[in-house]
Amino acid sequence: MEISKTRALRGPNLWSRHTSLEVIVNCDEAEQDISSIAHFEERIRNRFPQLANLQSRQLPRPVTVAHVLELAMLGLQAQAGCPVTFSRTQVTNEPGTYQVIVEYSEEPVGKMALASAEALIRAALNDTAFNLEDVLSNLRELDEDVRLGPSTGAIVHAAAARGIPFRRLTSGSLVQFGWGSRQRRIQAAEMDCTSAISESIAQDKELTKRLLEAAGVPVPTGRPVRDAEDAWAAALEIGLPVVVKPQDGNQGKGVTVNIDDREPLEIAYSVASEFRDDVMVEKYLAGHDFRLLVVGDKLVAAARREPPMVVGNGKQTIRELVEQVNADPRRGTGHATSLTKIRLDEIATAQLAMQGFTADSVPDKGARVVLRNNANLSTGGTATDVTDDVHPELAARAVDAAHMVGLDVCGVDVICDTVLKPLEAQGGGIVEVNAAPGLRMHLSPSFGKGRDVGAAIIGNLFPEGEDGRIPVVAVTGTNGKTTTVRLIAHLLGASGLRVGMTNTDGVYVNGRQIDSGDCAGPKSARNVLLNPTVDAAVFETARGGILREGLAFDRCQVGVVTNIGSGDHLGLNYISSVEDLAVLKRVVVQNISPDGMAVLNAADPIVVPMAENCPGKVTFFALDRHLPVMAAHRARGKPVVYVEEGAVIAEEGTRKYAIPLKNIPVTREGAIGFQLQNVMAAVAAVWAVNSDWYSISQGLFTFRAEQHNVPGRFNFFDYKGATVIADYGHNPDAMKALVEAVEALPAQRRSVVISGAGDRRDDDIRDQTRILGAAFDHVLLYQDACQRGRVDGEVIALLREGLEGATRTTTIEEIRGEFVAIDMALQGLQAGDLCLILVDQVEEALAHIAQRVKASDSGNTH
């Protein structure tokens, strides 16, 4: 078995919506049928007994090692506690090569599972050792390490439940919800609007107390005192009982609590003043520790917290009692469980010493021995949910406290006897407010009901009905994608939105190019969705990206399929037929949101059936509204876009909008057929986002496919009275569209300059010239700069083959070098001629043509 390629599919993909690893596995002959390998199944089951049944009827016969790898990867992750279910093994058209696809919840865990599964199979093949326990514990540890913590996890989960997209920005707990200008961020239980100043205030206990006091929130009031005399005066002002403590003291040193008379107070003063010169007298609060969670202006959860402790029985030592408590199966070691084991460490020992115990003391029956001074779950404390008990007045004080400090998510620490009564009625008070509070004690308290505090936080970030999404339009197809994307972006921009756009030329945000090169993949799209200045996004979604990584988004509002035609790039990456290609591009349609829209080419028989796979609505477009698909769709009152009587018509039920072609310059009054296709697709897409027809028609009027706007897409030049058109078309469908467009233009002699890209199938290369041969008098073939794996002259030979028996072509020339070819073609031109130059190195060639045009003195571009 050999693994030749591994890909992480991080978004919806060809196989499923799940994040998955796709592994290309090559099996030798024996490995293509495990029953041919002696003892293989037995050995593997010995090493990993939980492996799914290999005799299952769901598995094809024969079962290959690739299938075993699939099931092992899935099984190992499942055993490590990862919630994964999807897996598949696909036979490819190369014998012995399989695509194994297995879901993961965390990419590093998935990759480790792959390595472990591979090791397992090798161990079984070679009959060597495999330590399942180690493997699983490594997987578990890695999973705990990389997955979101419980607080962040709960918030992300709540977002997912509301259909709000999310993305982790770091390996920590910084998460982005929503997209573009509607995005929000959290970091654990901290929101992007959480003010840094408020957090600083919360960290300053004295300042917090002063502010809470100003807000009328009961706090343990107090003041610094000068001497024992003043301490007594202060105690009387504050009201007994009081606490005496050194100011800014730590770990309770020199603190005396619950003082209710003058004599003990004086003693307490002298104790405290041994530690520090500044001594405080404060109101003593008695009762339980409660943690109240305030989100926005609401109390959403409350818990009573107890420090880790044991209760004596007069027989067992503290050590034994702790062991007994820790035997509770709910007590784990990490953050995942509702209880954590109590640790008998240095801090606990010190705490015991303060109470006069050691770990080996035997406390009296019924004696409560506290092992730590704080009630954190992570150190063995317990939390009991009391949310439903909180008195509204008490809740109001907690909200006041949060509001006064300025925290929108706030853990309020309260000391009082009971939450059933107002604080004022029982002498309770708020002792601390915490920014970014832990949520675990509310999500999974040790006792009582868990509270969906994640939903409360998400509710605060996103009001009811908002999901943080900006309109996302994904455009796929064989030809016309880039122009369609540019058109859609332009039209959305015309309606006042700040648009982010990705295509094969780069990434553009609000008109500014921020990246160049082929950006039609998911990485660029994700960058656009991250950008806080983007109100709407338009993505050219090329096959490569879908294959490589899946989609950049969980779903889009509009998915456009311009056409599939006879395809392009066939034969690469196990996509060998037009049908395969359609299945791949259909991924866009399958992941349209339920309230979204698919925009499909009704004239393309391979595109039309994709309507069945669309979870949302469908708009069909085609020049001819009488096509059966169009007619039926229109008859049912569904949206269609077509051309009639010199106008682009958008129609849905009784609503009908017309935009005259003369106001759509990019179509040259309708003469350029493929631009009409692009316009119809773009209009349909924009209509689904925003049906402001004024801005749509304005946008169409102002869009010009000039060189600076869409380089390499039907760029016009006027060279000494001849029309020169440069285009980057490079497949048979593009040729057809170009020929159609060129034929609509008047011209005397027609010439074409072409090379072929070596990475196409032979037939596809021949087809290009076969089509051109019917439309051009003169053909100049040139050798491509990059032969993409072809031997010298091979491509030109194929192009020549395509011209055999051409109906129109009379002369053929072969030239080396793109620029030489261009120059030669231009030299031969006379006024009234037409020359189509199929450029290869787009930018350089366009610049070259532009320069020649300029030098010719008639240098006006259209």
Added chain:
Amino acid sequence: MHLRGPNIWTYRPVIEVWLDIGRFEQLPSHTLPGFTQRLTDWLPGLAQHRCGVGEPGGFLLRLDEGTWIGHILEHVVLELQTLAGMRTGFGKTRQVKEGSGIYKMAFRTRNEAVGRMALEEARNLVLAAVNDQPYDIAATVIKLTDMVDSLCLGPSTSCIVDAAGEQRIPFIRLTEGNLVQLGHGSRQRRIWTAETDRTSAIAEYISSDKDLTKSLLSSCGVPVPAGRIVESADEAWEEAQDLGLPVVIKPVDGNHGRGVSIELSTKAHIEEAFELALIHGSEVIVERFIRGNEHRLLVVGGKVVAAARGESAWVIGDGLASIQELVDSQLNTDSRRGHGEDFPLNRIDIDQDVAIQLELARQGFDSHSVPEHGMEVLIQRNGNVAIDCTDEVHSDIEELVVLATQVVGLDIAGVDLVVEDVSKPLIEQGGAIVEVNAGPGLLTHLKPAVGYPRPVGGAIISHLFPKGDRGRIPIVGITGTSHTTEIARLIAWLLRLSGEKVGLACQEGLFLDRRQVSTRHSVNFDAGQRLLMNRTVSAVVIETDAKAILKEGLSYDRSTVAIVTDTQGAESLNEFFISEDQQVFDVMRTMVDVVLPDGFAILNAAEPSVMGMAPLCDGTVILYHASESLAAIIEHRTNHGRAVFVREGQVILARGNEELTLNARGSLKLNDSGVLTENTILAAAAATWAMGLPPELIRAGIETFEAEHASAHPPGSSVKAKKKK
């Protein structure tokens, strides 16, 4: 006494001192031999004091003519504060009674502790001058300066607070540090140096993580120095070629520029630099070298409001002096260089500055090296960023810098940018944003070494308070001796009915909305401030009395409404040397003095002394009295003034000749009201009418007050019972 609010002396906080000058009553300045000379030797700045004459030298004139020691003390205190760097001006000294030798002296201070210390030292100084004893003025100034530095607001914060003052936005300092509340109650905002309450904690976290910031910025198309962590010297060379030469090689977690090599272009240098970086950090990063000067751009609320450029510092060798000596003679002589916040440029001390040591080491020097004659030695590549270039910033750079702050999520940020020419687009020059800083220092822009200071405090204030918003909530102040608590409570109730979250401080305690937060007598500065600090309160009603004004000043700077019922009570103010009604008038008028121009003074027309305050009001005067035939009311109405009175058992709200009847349906029976006196209703109706409450609401509120009042109170503590003294 520290008068923390508007007081009988001035609107601003002062320290009031009572002086018994004893024998000096007989000894004015010109009778003390050599006194003036000694005093002005120590404090030459006194020559600038204007005093009564109104121009510099005024005070010296008074010294020569003979002035008393209390007055001298006042000027000395102010001069000491000025020398310590605290801007103040106001001072006043008044004898309590002719010939008594007892004076009240008040002087402005921005910090109580500094003020008290200045006072103590001023006394020592004056006595030393009198007695011809030595006095160490320098030591005093150092001591006071240290106090000012540690206790007063830092320069960044004060420039914001000063800008707030210019916009008439009130402020309350919440800590001894730089946490300041701007505005009041629910309209308040907070700042902590250059952080605002809108500065996101998450954004600060992001900005503190350089790598995260870089990756977010670059995802959004903001140019950053591209780079990658490399494992080996070979890889470093490969990566350098990918990034484009020259490059920087540095340890990922180094500090002070240790192990950093810059501007590397050759394979040999890069390999060498890799090894060096490896010594100083766990991992090594190769980054594109960004050519140009370091710039700091201050972004506030999506705009670049100031920009400054750093410049490299060089010395030129003479073949004799060491680099340290050259730095001292060629750079540190610059008068802009010094220690502390007041100097735009730091003194260069090579021994204290690792970055400079490394820069020298890169050139093969240390501080003791003696460069040849004419040789230029680079001391600081990017020295202090202090040359203002705000007006040069290209719009493309502004756009990218603002985007960077948005991506990080900061409302106020200092963006560090390296570019050769800030007046040209960034990308074409290969410039980059290297850091986004939260809570940026403002000093660079306030005191640039070259160029104009920029009003960055004002920019932050406009960001926090959109035009016209002064952060103010309605403040109703009530003073006098007659039913003032009752008036306060009624107004609070009426405002609550109109939907406000009302804070009330009065003799009966402190109330937040319905809730009584304290039962203690709350006619004092702290109670009022407590309400104004509360973030939920949208209107406050504050009762005050002469004693509180005398002892602490008012708890608010300006008010929407001031109600004065009378100026009685001189007899209870003897301890303040007050015995006559005119003196009470001088105390109470403070209330009317602070009424905002769009505010109101509600005055009892029956009290001539109260009526005397009418001309002092910046706002509108509304008179109230039971009888409309009172001469004052008739006259006021003739001048189109507003008045509230009773006619046939009905409350009339009048503006000139226009009249509104409060109890149009006649359901309000004034005389039957068990709790409220007539004047209470009139004063409260006038105040709430002034504040724009509809008459129907006012009437309904008056009718329901009793029931509300009873329910809000614990049994057995009715207003009536409390009212009796």
